[in-house]
Amino acid sequence: MKKLMKGNEAIAEAAVRGGCRAFFGYPITPQNEIPEYLSKRLPEVGGCFIQAESEVSAINMVYGAAGSGARAMTSSSSPGISLKQEGISYICGAELPCVIVNMVRGGPGLGGIQPAQSDYFQTVKGGGHGDYHMLVYGPGSVQEALDIMYDAFDKADEYRMPVMILGDGMIGQIMEAVELPEMKDPATFPKKEWATDGTGIGANRRIVNSLYIEPDVLEAVNHRLFDRYATLAEKETRYEAYKVEDAEIVIVAYGTVARICKSAINMLREKGYKVGMIRPITLFPFPTKAIEAVASQECVKEFISVELSMGQMIEDVKLAVNGKKTVSFYGRTGGNVMSPEDVAEFIIAKENK
Amino acid sequence: MEEKIIIAGFGGQGVLSIGQFIAYAAIEDGKAVTWLPSYGPEMRGGTSNCSVVVNDDEVASPIVSCPDCLIAMNKPSLYKFVDKVKAGGTIIVNSSLITDKVERTDVNVLYIDATDLALKAGNARTANIVILGAYCKMRNMFNQELVAKVIEKKFANKPKVIPANLKALELGFNA
Numbered sequence: 001m002k003k004l005m006k007g008n009e010a011i012a013e014a015a016v017r018g019g020c021r022a023f024f025g026y027p028i029t030p031q032n033e034i035p036e037y038l039s040k041r042l043p044e045v046g047g048c049f050i051q052a053e054s055e056v057s058a059i060n061m062v063y064g065a066a067g068s069g070a071r072a073m074t075s076s077s078s079p080g081i082s083l084k085q086e087g088i089s090y091i092c093g094a095e096l097p098c099v100i101v102n103m104v105r106g107g108p109g110l111g112g113i114q115p116a117q118s119d120y121f122q123t124v125k126g127g128g129h130g131d132y133h134m135l136v137y138g139p140g141s142v143q144e145a146l147d148i149m150y151d152a153f154d155k156a157d158e159y160r161m162p163v164m165i166l167g168d169g170m171i172g173q174i175m176e177a178v179e180l181p182e183m184k185d186p187a188t189f190p191k192k193e194w195a196t197d198g199t200g201i202g203a204n205r206r207i208v209n210s211l212y213i214e215p216d217v218l219e220a221v222n223h224r225l226f227d228r229y230a231t232l233a234e235k236e237t238r239y240e241a242y243k244v245e246d247a248e249i250v251i252v253a254y255g256t257v258a259r260i261c262k263s264a265i266n267m268l269r270e271k272g273y274k275v276g277m278i279r280p281i282t283l284f285p286f287p288t289k290a291i292e293a294v295a296s297q298e299c300v301k302e303f304i305s306v307e308l309s310m311g312q313m314i315e316d317v318k319l320a321v322n323g324k325k326t327v328s329f330y331g332r333t334g335g336n337v338m339s340p341e342d343v344a345e346f347i348i349a350k351e352n353k
Numbered sequence: 354m355e356e357k358i359i360i361a362g363f364g365g366q367g368v369l370s371i372g373q374f375i376a377y378a379a380i381e382d383g384k385a386v387t388w389l390p391s392y393g394p395e396m397r398g399g400t401s402n403c404s405v406v407v408n409d410d411e412v413a414s415p416i417v418s419c420p421d422c423l424i425a426m427n428k429p430s431l432y433k434f435v436d437k438v439k440a441g442g443t444i445i446v447n448s449s450l451i452t453d454k455v456e457r458t459d460v461n462v463l464y465i466d467a468t469d470l471a472l473k474a475g476n477a478r479t480a481n482i483v484i485l486g487a488y489c490k491m492r493n494m495f496n497q498e499l500v501a502k503v504i505e506k507k508f509a510n511k512p513k514v515i516p517a518n519l520k521a522l523e524l525g526f527n528a
Contacts, residue, residue, distance in 0.1 A: 004376055004388070030392055113392070174415055175373065175388035177380045256415065263414035339418035 002177035007142045007167065008033035010178050011101060012041065014149035015073055017183045020099070021047035022072040024061035026054055026080060029113040030169040031103035034075040045183075055080045059087030059100075066096040067208035069195030071153045071186075075101035077169070078119050079110055082127065088162060089128030092225070093210030095194075097156030099149070100134075101165045103172040104308075106335040114335025115169030117255060120312035123166050124284040131222050133229050135236060136164045136284040138254035142176040144281070150181050155236070157190060159228055166283060168308055170256040170337070232285050239287035240279040243269070244294050247276030249347060252291065252317045253306040254280045256337075261306055263340035268347060274299070275347065283313070291320035303327045304350075306343060308336075354409050356494065357417045359434055361402035362426025362447070367481030371424060372403040374485050377503045378495045379407045387415035400429060407494070422492055424484060425451065426467075445488055449480070463491055463528070470524040476514065479521035486525020497526050 005013070012034045015023075023042055025035045035051065042049040048065075052058035058074050065072035076084065081102045091098060102123065106116040119127075123136050135155055139145035145167060152163040200206035212218035242262060244250055253261045258279040268275045278294060280287050294300060302325050305314035311329040318327045330346045332338045358375065362368040372388050379386035390403045404417040422443040425431035427450050438444055440459040449468035465487050467480040474483070482504070489495045501519055508515050 002380055004373070004380055004386075169392075170389065170415065173390055173392050175376060176412075177376075177386060259412075260414040260416055266413065337416055339416050340414045341418050 002179055004175050005142060005146075005178050006033055006173065006175050007145055007170075008103070008172040009037050010142050010146040011075075011149045011165065011172075012037035013180060014146040015099065015152075016041055016045055016047070017181055018150040019071045019153050019184050019186055019189060020073050021045065021186070022062075022065045022070045023047070023074065024050050024052050024058040024065070024072065025074050025076065026052050026058050028077045028080045030105060030115075030172050031075050031077050031101065033172065034101060055083035056087065059084035059091075062098050062100075063087055063091050063094070063096065066091065066098040067094065067196050069192040069197045071189075073099040073101070075103070077103045077105045078107050078116070081119065081122070085122075085128035088134070089126075089130050089132060090210050091162055092128075092132035092134065093130060093221075094208050095160040095225070096208065097153065097160055097162070099152045099156055099163045099165070101149075101167065103167045103169050105169050106333065112335040113169070115256070115337055116308045116333065116335060117168050117257065118309040118312065118333065119166065120283065120307070120309060123164055124286070124316070132225060133284050134162045134164045135159060135232060135282070136166055137281060138166050138283045139171060139281070140240075140255055140258050140279060142171070142174060143178045145171055146178050146180070150184075157192070159232060161225075161228065166255075168255045168257065174256070229285070236282060237285045237287050237289070238281035239290050240281060241290065241294070242277040242279065244276035244278065244297070244300075246274055246299055247294075247297075248274040248299055248301045249276070249351075250294055250300055250303050251275065251277040251306050251343075252280070252303060252313065253277060254283060254313070257306055257308055260338060260340050261343055264343035264347070267340060267344045271348070273347065273351065280313075286316045286320070288316070288320040291317060292322065295321045295324040300325055304347070305329050306338070307331045309333055355412075356407045356422070356492065357420045358405045358407075358422045358424065358488075359402060359417055359420040359437070360405065360424040360426070361400070361430030361434060364399045364401040366401075366426045367478075368401045368426055369403050371481045371485050371488075372405045374482075374500070374503060374507070375405050375407070375488070375494070377507065378489070378500050381499055381503055382495055384409060385412050387412045389415045402430065422488065424488060426481075426484070427451065428453065431455070443491055445484060445491065447480070447484065461491070463487060465525070465528050470528065471521055474517050474521035474524055476517035476521070479518050482518050482521040483525040483528070486522040487528045488525075490526045490528075497522065
């Protein structure tokens, strides 16, 4: 029997079932159900839940726990994630696996508490300093968020980097029926030969660090990271194509916005407009090749990036389309959310100009 | 088939739980459903609403701009959403708190004194279940047995309140 769960709670339960045994966070709307749920759930499985004194402490606790080999995570929303950027950069520099959830709210500054996607740049281009990326997912349903979270620690361990789940506020608040997977057995998780877990002694001592004073050494570290990002692009890129085969207009949208666009596409198709969509599921790596291929289709006239921002992902869409077709933008911001009718009206007005 | 519903009222009237009961019933009935609350700096006595979308296969947009059905639990909610209801749609008005009549003539309206019926069921706090019953019947969404089963499951750890809620459901179905 499927269970009705709120996005935030489903993510929290999936984290536990995916092996998370340490959570460090600080409250902020609209993601509070994640720490609330885990504060009760983690002790039940012998895990550790700490409400830190600040976001900065929380991310550094994740750094420490991840360094010792634990499956550790944190969650927050936009202003809180900004505070965590230094820690995220250090974790990427130290090549540690962890999971970070950002339920995005409107900004800049304290902004508002309603849904947004305006942290796209921060998330995929590197919100902290230095040359780094994370594996970033933008789930479009509660089940998809749950499935991504369930495997997120495996991906983080495999690539030794943080996995970021980027949800617009809605994906955390919405309730949908979900199927919960079995609890993963921590005994089956791969051994971490680099972790400072007390087993490396003397000449074999292990060091977790992100300081490389020698330029040649640091350059090699950067190359190693970017080789890994190339592997990510090859093996982990995920997207959904919807009715693009005969499309003249192709929407690119992710998260809840993609669902709104799906309804809009169905409305527009009934009126004879040939509209399709590419929905990136991974935002880094971005489905550049898929968009490139659709841009090469003769029937396609134009692309529209639809976002809850002033236009951020559109830059990656433009890079992928690479001048083959025009790329325009439709968005709402400040916490306002477009309806399917808004998207349909925008496209109809554009086509009849 | 897709049914889009907006349920609105004061915080504390059970607005969000009416939506959740509809969602549980939809799952029990093998349908896809989304439940999306308005979230904000809300509290008991403040306004509160949720959007529910039920679909035979898959729900695309969880955002509802033109509902098939509006359940208005208080006056401000009625006026906020009345013009958004689809022509030919349904408005369920909690007449315990709303004395005004709906001026639109292109929608079906049910006025229901939910508090009075809830008192008849033996518990004033079951007013939202009365409304739930009236909704299921009027929109021909779920049968009474199925919803009764959902209520029994949901209140499994508070068995004392089950009889009044089942009675409230029945009164709603017959309203």
